[in-house]
Amino acid sequence: MKHTKSLMQAPKQTSASLCLSCMPSARTEAWWLSRHAEKQAEVDKATADIVFLGDSITHAWELEGEQAWERHFAAMNCINLGYAGDRTEHVLWRIENGELAFKKVDFVCLLIGTNNAGHRSDPAEEISQGIASIVARVQGALPTAKIILNAIFPRSRKPTQRMRLLVNETNTLIRRFCDGEHVYWLDISAQLLTKDGFLEANVMPDYLHPNAEQYKIWAQAICDRVAAIKEALD
Secondary structure, three states, X not given: OOOOOOOOOOOOOOOOOOOHHHOOOOOOOHHHHHHHHHHHHHHOOOEEEEEEEEOHXXXXXXXXXXXXXXXXXXXXXXXEEEOOOOOHHHHHHHHHHHHOOOOEEEEEEEEOOHHHHHHHOOOHHHHHHHHHHHHHHHHHHOOOOEEEEEOOOOOXXXXXXXXXXXXXXXXXXXXXXXXXXXXXXXXXXXXXXXXXXXXXXOOOOOOOOOOHHHXXXXXXXXXXXXXXXXXXHO
């Protein structure tokens, strides 16, 4: 597989203008710190086919997504670095504190940002800046890895609701980071919504977190994208 070095850089901002989404920040919950210590030890100088990086939706490969994980990823060398409740700044802190200290990684599957929208109602531009910072730091830590940047999953039942519009605006911004060479876009939103753009409870019971069936869809989409990238690089 061929690899080339990415030229993407983190947004250049002064400390005075740095938004919260770009400021690496640790959480204080005991379970979070314990998970970080466990994951840090697990990744130290290891190799991986796919690293999954994100928040509760990624974390839930171990819960609602367990069957899909077993079917699609268990036979591969994959690691789940999803933490429930994380925002972009928490992922940045984890990267800066050893969670990407791999010897080699082929793909990083990144999904982050929904909690910046939901917890703090960050503007789309600030969420996108946080995601850009993560992409740049992943590339710095793993320069040969290909990044699969996932569109933030739709949330809220109606397409006109404030949170849905904020997510849509953010996705429009972060899609620009994908160059088809180092960073690749993956958007399964259409497969989660009705034709009229509604999000149903039988897809996401809380209009935020997918159920087990949706993890099967996501897993297949990831595998298809990985296969297509590998084929293009061969």
